Amino acid sequence: MALKLIGDVSGYEADVSADKALYVESRGPARGTYGAFSYGFVSNVCDGNMTNTSNVFSIVWTAPVGVCLIYRLRVGLQNSPTTPYTGASPVQMDVAVYFARGFTTLPPNSVSLRVPSMGPNMFKLVPKSVASRVGFLCVTSSDDMGGSYSADSQPLARQSGWLGTTAGFQVNGGPLVPLVDRTGYGQYPVVLAQNEGLIVTNPAMVNGSPATGGWEYAVNIDWVEALSY
Amino acid sequence: MAATANIKLLGTTSLAGADSSNDNALFVEARPPAMGQDGGAFSVAVPVSINLANWSSWPQTVAWFRWIHPFRTCLMQRVSIGMLLDTALTFTSGTPSLFFEACVCRNVLADPDSDVAGAPTAINLQGTHHDQKLRTSFSPTALSSATNSALAGTACVSVTTAGTMNWSPFNMGLGSQGSNWVSDIQHDGTLAGGLGAFDLNMNTQAAGTWPLGGLNAGLFRWLDYTGAGMTPFQLSRNTALSIFVNGGVTMTGTLQMVIQYEWMEVAAY
Numbered sequence: 224m225a226l227k228l229i230g231d232v233s234g235y236e237a238d239v240s241a242d243k244a245l246y247v248e249s250r251g252p253a254r255g256t257y258g259a260f261s262y263g264f265v266s267n268v269c270d271g272n273m274t275n276t277s278n279v280f281s282i283v284w285t286a287p288v289g290v291c292l293i294y295r296l297r298v299g300l301q302n303s304p305t306t307p308y309t310g311a312s313p314v315q316m317d318v319a320v321y322f323a324r325g326f327t328t329l330p331p332n333s334v335s336l337r338v339p340s341m342g343p344n345m346f347k348l349v350p351k352s353v354a355s356r357v358g359f360l361c362v363t364s365s366d367d368m369g370g371s372y373s374a375d376s377q378p379l380a381r382q383s384g385w386l387g388t389t390a391g392f393q394v395n396g397g398p399l400v401p402l403v404d405r406t407g408y409g410q411y412p413v414v415l416a417q418n419e420g421l422i423v424t425n426p427a428m429v430n431g432s433p434a435t436g437g438w439e440y441a442v443n444i445d446w447v448e449a450l451s452y
Numbered sequence: 453m454a455a456t457a458n459i460k461l462l463g464t465t466s467l468a469g470a471d472s473s474n475d476n477a478l479f480v481e482a483r484p485p486a487m488g489q490d491g492g493a494f495s496v497a498v499p500v501s502i503n504l505a506n507w508s509s510w511p512q513t514v515a516w517f518r519w520i521h522p523f524r525t526c527l528m529q530r531v532s533i534g535m536l537l538d539t540a541l542t543f544t545s546g547t548p549s550l551f552f553e554a555c556v557c558r559n560v561l562a563d564p565d566s567d568v569a570g571a572p573t574a575i576n577l578q579g580t581h582h583d584q585k586l587r588t589s590f591s592p593t594a595l596s597s598a599t600n601s602a603l604a605g606t607a608c609v610s611v612t613t614a615g616t617m618n619w620s621p622f623n624m625g626l627g628s629q630g631s632n633w634v635s636d637i638q639h640d641g642t643l644a645g646g647l648g649a650f651d652l653n654m655n656t657q658a659a660g661t662w663p664l665g666g667l668n669a670g671l672f673r674w675l676d677y678t679g680a681g682m683t684p685f686q687l688s689r690n691t692a693l694s695i696f697v698n699g700g701v702t703m704t705g706t707l708q709m710v711i712q713y714e715w716m717e718v719a720a721y
Contacts, residue, residue, distance in 0.1 A: 247479075249480060249481075249482040250479050250480065250481055250482065251482070252481055252482075252483075253481055312659075313659070313660045315536070315538065315660075315708075317499070319497070322582075322584070322585070322586070324588055375582070375583045375584060376583055377496045377497065377498060377583065377584060378496070378497050379495040379496065379497060379584070379586075380495065380497045380532075380671065380712050381497040381498075381499055381534070381671075381710050381712070382534060382670030382671055382710070383499065383534050383535070383536035383670065383708050383710055384536065384670060385536065385659075385660035387660070395670045396662065396665075400670045400671070403495075405586075407529065407530070407676070407678025407679070408678055408679060408680040408681070408682065409484050409529065409678060409682075410484055410493075411484040411493030411586055411587070411716060413586045413587075414586060414587035414588075416587075416588055416589070419588060426499075
């Protein structure tokens with residue numbers, strides 16, 4: 224196929240409609256037989272057992288080969304529609320995302336965690352791709368999910384919000400807000416190597432943790448797995 | 453270049469094309485800027501709790517990002533701001549509005565003094581070798597070159613519990629270097645412009661309110677150069693980005709502010 228370029232030898236712009244153009248389609252990263260994935264889930268109803276700085280979500284890449292390219296991580300937080308927090312005043316519930324490096328122990332798979340079953344076709348955006356190599360993915364509804372790792376001292380991003388006292392109150396004014404969004408043109412994705420991950424925490428409850436009632440987290444994440452990048 | 457690159461097209465050599473769109477398109481992979489030696493991509497977000505009663509003189513600097521590395525270029529791709537009222541904002545007097553402005557300062561040869569009232573708190577990127585990297589194999593950010601302070605820039609956000617800050621593009625405590633820097637804008641204390649600017653209502657608002665609005669207001673992507681074809685804001689040596697507020701309002705309340713920087717460090721651009 225002959226390459227067709229926009230513009231002619233004189234430097235004037237060519238008539239694109241006459242097909243004097245090289246059609247270049249921008250694509251996602253080369254991934255070979257690896258795949259692109261997306262997943263969203265909601266936690267069980269959280270309660271007063273969850274304290275400040277608890278981890279509420281974690282994704283860990285454990286594969287010895289390949290990398291995990293995280294392009295977007297969105298978080299939602301709402302007062303439970305069924306068993307809401309109904310205290311006298313709202314409480315602050317921020318969410319922050321940290322890069323966690325050097326996992327030596329994965330979080331335990333306890334009853335308070337929602338860990339999706341890693342079936343062969345889980346999360347796939349490309350049906351023919353191989354199964355996801357993500358080693359751990361969960362959202363918790365109780366206290367700190369645990370695990371051993373070294374998190375950065377500052378978050379990659381942080382959102383501030385208040386948990387209102389009405390059932391179904393959406394903390395950030397909408398169902399999902401982006402904590403990580405590396406989908407802009409020219410943006411480098413978050414790249415996870417072996418035993419690295421992202422954790423989402425609730426870093427501050429300025430007015431204290433709600434003693435009664437509950438709230439729910441929703442986490443949606445979009446990533447690509449590739450042999451190299 | 454020693455290696456020979458082969459251009460591979462998705463489709464056949466016939467004009468009919470093999471792909472469903474019959475476009476014979478050349479598929480290329482979208483990539484971020486080439487980084488060269490010691491490059492990297494980084495992100496950091498820092499919350500500060502601001503006692504609004506301390507915003508009593510104008511303007512006030514709330515964030516500061518200074519680049520001094522001589523060889524790398526900093527590509528600031530996005531600066532976002534989040535705001536939430538921890539306690540109710542009570543308007544007292546004046547005009548209930550604030551201008552938030554981003555100012556580029558060049559030839560900045562020193563950081564704000566650390567011994568002035570309400571001194572800024574530097575973002576601590578030196579806690580571990582890998583802080584804020586989006587990929588562990590990157591070199592450390594030039595903002596955390598603890599082993600060579602001559603190359604280390606700074607990123608600061610304000611803390612105002614100690615009172616009025618004495619540093620801003622207009623009144624920075626820059627010690628003996630204080631008179632050398634120049635701003636892109638002519639500042640007379642009443643300006644309303646810069647690299648970016650927006651106006652914000654500072655009338656009485658309840659606790660738990662987002663002054664920046666409701667839906668998805670957690671982080672307002674203010675200085676955002678990630679659109680297709682956009683050129684990121686480039687900081688060369690001794691260039692600083694200052695975010696400050698200007699206005700004449702007197703108020704009380706506590707504002708939690710989050711400043712997020714997303715940037716790349718490249719050899720050239």
